[in-house]
Amino acid sequence: MRKQSLFHISKRDTLPLGKALLIRGGILLLALVFCGLVTTLLTGQNPISVYGTILSGAFGTSRRIGVTARSVAILLGISLAVTPAFKMRFWNIGAEGQTLIGCLATTACMITLEDKLPNAALIIVSLIAALLAGALWGFLPAFFKAKWNTNETLFTLMMNYIAMQLASFFIIVWEVPKGAGKIGIINQSTRAGWLPEIGNAYMLPILIVAIMTGFMYIYLTYSKHGYEIAVVGESQRTASYAGIKVDRVIIRTMVLSGALCALMGFLLTSGVDHTLTTTIVDSRGFTAVMVSWMSKFNPFIMIASSLLLVTMDRGASEVASALSLNHSFADILTGIILFFIIATEFFITYKVTLRKNSKKEA
Amino acid sequence: MENKCAIKMENITKRFGSVVANNAINMELREGEILSLLGENGSGKTTLMNMLSGIYFPDEGQIYIHDKPVTIASPKDAFDLGIGMIHQHFKLVDLFTATENIILGLEGKLDLNNARKKVQEICDRYGFDIDPDMKIYDMSVSQKQTVEIVKVLYRGADILILDEPTAVLTPQETEKLFAVMRNMKADGKSLIIITHKLHEVLEVSDRVAVLRKGEYIGDVMTKDADQQSLTDMMVGHSVTLNIDRPMPVNVTPRLKLEGLTVFDELGVKRLDNVSFTINAGEVLGVAGVAGSGQRELLESIAGLYPITSGSVTFYPPEGDTPQEMAGKDPMDIRRAGIAMSFVPEDRLGMGLVGSMGMTGNMMLRSWRKGKGVFLNRKDPEALAQRIWQELEVVTPSTNFPVRRMSGGNVQKVLVGREIAQQPSVLMTAYAVRGLDINTSYTIYNLLTEQKMKGVAVVYVGEDLDVLLELCDRIVVLCGGQVSGVVDARTTNKLEVGALMTRVGGGAAENA
Numbered sequence: 001m002r003k004q005s006l007f008h009i010s011k012r013d014t015l016p017l018g019k020a021l022l023i024r025g026g027i028l029l030l031a032l033v034f035c036g037l038v039t040t041l042l043t044g045q046n047p048i049s050v051y052g053t054i055l056s057g058a059f060g061t062s063r064r065i066g067v068t069a070r071s072v073a074i075l076l077g078i079s080l081a082v083t084p085a086f087k088m089r090f091w092n093i094g095a096e097g098q099t100l101i102g103c104l105a106t107t108a109c110m111i112t113l114e115d116k117l118p119n120a121a122l123i124i125v126s127l128i129a130a131l132l133a134g135a136l137w138g139f140l141p142a143f144f145k146a147k148w149n150t151n152e153t154l155f156t157l158m159m160n161y162i163a164m165q166l167a168s169f170f171i172i173v174w175e176v177p178k179g180a181g182k183i184g185i186i187n188q189s190t191r192a193g194w195l196p197e198i199g200n201a202y203m204l205p206i207l208i209v210a211i212m213t214g215f216m217y218i219y220l221t222y223s224k225h226g227y228e229i230a231v232v233g234e235s236q237r238t239a240s241y242a243g244i245k246v247d248r249v250i251i252r253t254m255v256l257s258g259a260l261c262a263l264m265g266f267l268l269t270s271g272v273d274h275t276l277t278t279t280i281v282d283s284r285g286f287t288a289v290m291v292s293w294m295s296k297f298n299p300f301i302m303i304a305s306s307l308l309l310v311t312m313d314r315g316a317s318e319v320a321s322a323l324s325l326n327h328s329f330a331d332i333l334t335g336i337i338l339f340f341i342i343a344t345e346f347f348i349t350y351k352v353t354l355r356k357n358s359k360k361e362a
Numbered sequence: 363m364e365n366k367c368a369i370k371m372e373n374i375t376k377r378f379g380s381v382v383a384n385n386a387i388n389m390e391l392r393e394g395e396i397l398s399l400l401g402e403n404g405s406g407k408t409t410l411m412n413m414l415s416g417i418y419f420p421d422e423g424q425i426y427i428h429d430k431p432v433t434i435a436s437p438k439d440a441f442d443l444g445i446g447m448i449h450q451h452f453k454l455v456d457l458f459t460a461t462e463n464i465i466l467g468l469e470g471k472l473d474l475n476n477a478r479k480k481v482q483e484i485c486d487r488y489g490f491d492i493d494p495d496m497k498i499y500d501m502s503v504s505q506k507q508t509v510e511i512v513k514v515l516y517r518g519a520d521i522l523i524l525d526e527p528t529a530v531l532t533p534q535e536t537e538k539l540f541a542v543m544r545n546m547k548a549d550g551k552s553l554i555i556i557t558h559k560l561h562e563v564l565e566v567s568d569r570v571a572v573l574r575k576g577e578y579i580g581d582v583m584t585k586d587a588d589q590q591s592l593t594d595m596m597v598g599h600s601v602t603l604n605i606d607r608p609m610p611v612n613v614t615p616r617l618k619l620e621g622l623t624v625f626d627e628l629g630v631k632r633l634d635n636v637s638f639t640i641n642a643g644e645v646l647g648v649a650g651v652a653g654s655g656q657r658e659l660l661e662s663i664a665g666l667y668p669i670t671s672g673s674v675t676f677y678p679p680e681g682d683t684p685q686e687m688a689g690k691d692p693m694d695i696r697r698a699g700i701a702m703s704f705v706p707e708d709r710l711g712m713g714l715v716g717s718m719g720m721t722g723n724m725m726l727r728s729w730r731k732g733k734g735v736f737l738n739r740k741d742p743e744a745l746a747q748r749i750w751q752e753l754e755v756v757t758p759s760t761n762f763p764v765r766r767m768s769g770g771n772v773q774k775v776l777v778g779r780e781i782a783q784q785p786s787v788l789m790t791a792y793a794v795r796g797l798d799i800n801t802s803y804t805i806y807n808l809l810t811e812q813k814m815k816g817v818a819v820v821y822v823g824e825d826l827d828v829l830l831e832l833c834d835r836i837v838v839l840c841g842g843q844v845s846g847v848v849d850a851r852t853t854n855k856l857e858v859g860a861l862m863t864r865v866g867g868g869a870a871e872n873a
Contacts, residue, residue, distance in 0.1 A: 223735050237712040242726040243693035
């Protein structure tokens with residue numbers, strides 16, 4: 001007699017929201033306990049103190065809270081930017097390049113126009129340049145997709161490298177001092193093109209992204225554009241049937257995505273780091289993809305997801321120095337937690353039952 | 363019981379989420395018999411058979427093959443047990459010959475000559491009419507089906523399951539298939555034929571097993587059954603098979619097609635010089651073997667398919683000047699004030715958005731009407747509420763994703779929305795496919811109601827009985843050409859069936 005599989009997997013009805021939340025919360029707790037176990041086994045450290053260190057690394061001082069909040073804002077901003085494209089099932093993995101090209105355009109304006117424009121005008125010109133550059137980075141793959149059905153995943157990925165190479169090239173052109181291979185802080189003495197501070201160094205980016213979050217929620221939920229995006233994402237044939245011009249929606253949405261990524265790039269260069277490096281975006285263009293999907297394209301859930309990832313990342317540095325563990329250790333913990341979160345979805349969608357010993361020998 | 367059981371299913375249950383597709387089914391197939399598995403669409407016939415062919419695995423229950431308990435966990439297991447299933451959708455490589463397709467995937471040394479001989483032998487033995495060296499792309503639908511049957515016989519199947527084999531065949535081809543089935547039976551094979559066409563059941567099978575809503579209702583010997591008794595078993599109560607068909611009034615031309623010709627993406631001609639008139643106040647049926655250009659016809663009219671040459675002229679009900687529709691996309695057509703509704707064949711892939719609820723789907727037709735950049739959700743919500751009640755759609759709320767509704771309810775949402783547009787032309791493609799008899803009648807009545815309101819109704823259908831009872835005139839398509847236009851009240855199935863296979867035809871329009 002052939003053996004039967006031990007488990008039986010079947011699809012379950014939609015769980016009530018409360019129960020689903022309960023499962024998610026429980027799994028998160030389980031993940032933390034499991035991480036603690038791993039920590040003790042691998043390092044001999046007390047897991048509580050590791051968690052404590054992570055939290056104090058992220059929120060320990062008011063400066064840390066500020067930096068963490070601002071990092072959350074930038075990651076959240078890029079996640080919001082990629083969301084319309086993903087909702088349209090356009091696999092845009094080019095957020096990294098779209099953001100970087102925004103940084104590059106901003107840098108170009110700040111360096112070349114430093115003494116030619118009053119500060120306010122310089123900031124506005126930089127912003128417009130960044131938005132246009134990002135829009136172009138979004139437009140190109142969308143246009144080729146709409147006209148000739150090229151593969152957008154490869155196209156957007158390649159655009160990342162182009163942005164990266166352009167950035168490397170111009171870093172050498174503008175390097176300070178000559179031969180340093182880097183730009184350093186731009187306009188350090190004049191602060192030309194630097195975004196003004198509101199209250200403190202962290203507030204402005206946070207405010208901008210907060211507004212963006214509200215805007216994106218309304219745009220996706222209540223606007224005609226949002227509806228068009230949802231229909232195109234579900235089925236292009238349905239969209240044509242409803243009189244939606246699919247090509248136009250694809251291009252328009254990617255232009256928006258690219259421009260919003262570049263807006264984050266503008267914030268990074270003009271408001272946060274005041275420099276340009278090839279790693280300034282720090283893979284947040286890719287992390288954003290995960291944030292967007294993990295949050296099921298809901299801008300408000302994205303706040304929580306970004307917070308979780310940034311906290312773990314910021315805490316990692318602290319763990320590394322305070323407990324003299326490798327920086328990668330916090331990455332391992334992040335990985336475990338993400339694994340649990342993503343696995344939860346499986347258990348929310350499917351029911352797994354142990355197969356009863358059904359066969360009695362005849 | 364004089365015969366041994368080829369298949370015995372004991373307490374077989376299969377669930378998909380909360381839907382019980384099969385509930386504790388006990389069924390048997392005796393050796394050397396033809397069993398009809400009868401049931402409305404959605405009654406669980408295909409699910410049950412898929413468990414025999416290893417595609418699904420039962421949640422509960424036990425299957426016995428030739429009285430031995432077995433576990434069928436994969437199509438390979440089924441095949442090792444001698445079970446061969448012929449699906450509705452063929453899986454053949456177009457560029458290969460019949461023989462090459464038949465031996466595709468078999469292990470062992472490749473010996474085409476030997477294989478060809480063996481294929482020829484099988485064909486001769488059962489009376490199959492195919493050439494082993496013919497390429498699949500040269501074959502008709504019925505020949506392709508034959509290749510599928512020979513394929514499972516070649517692999518040594520002695521239990522054959524045919525899933526709605528006659529859906530794609532003309533009446534003449536169906537006759538041939540039945541003859542072959544009888545030959546196989548005489549050779550000791552056991553067969554199950556899934557169908558919902560009663561006359562076929564009576565004609566070909568020895569015994570009929572009836573499923574209804576996932577339950578096994580019972581079985582009868584075919585010689586003791588008739589159409590009425592089987593219908594009663596299938597539906598659960600007596601229904602009349604007559605569709606109410608009032609005489610059309612105020613028939614005026616609404617759409618004139620002239621020399622319509624279209625090509626698909628690969629450059630294959632899909633419609634060839636199609637000309638006919640669609641009248642207001644009439645239900646115009648479109649008949650044809652699957653893939654004769656029905657989809658292309660409707661989509662061309664709706665502005666969703668590029669028209670190479672020819673014209674589609676719209677005659678407005680108010681008697682204004684006629685308008686040309688060819689070259690317009692759906693939005694242009696709407697803007698030109700032409701109220702056209704279209705119930706496409708692919709409901710969830712074209713007519714509806716599966717992940718949205720009823721309200722979101724109502725918006726497909728009205729999303730442009732909101733103020734400025736924002737959507738108007740109020741009117742669609744009200745419309746959704748109205749359709750929910752009037753058509754008795756079963757759904758927990760107007761925001762419940764339509765993908766998770768049953769087929770009949772999905773279709774009610776779609777048809778309800780399209781009729782609510784107050785169309786002057788209403789086109790429907792396979793409007794009752796997959797629906798139970800009650801819902802089908804709801805749809806027929808809705809269409810007839812529209813016809814009496816002076817709407818030009820187009821009904822593309824596959825069931826000739828329904829076409830003959832519902833429509834006023836029938837256009838028959840064959841290979842992208844109009845092979846005839848007939849009066850549905852005076853024609854009969856044989857005439858339409860003959861037209862379905864005759865290219866050109868040459869019958870004059872008699873409108």
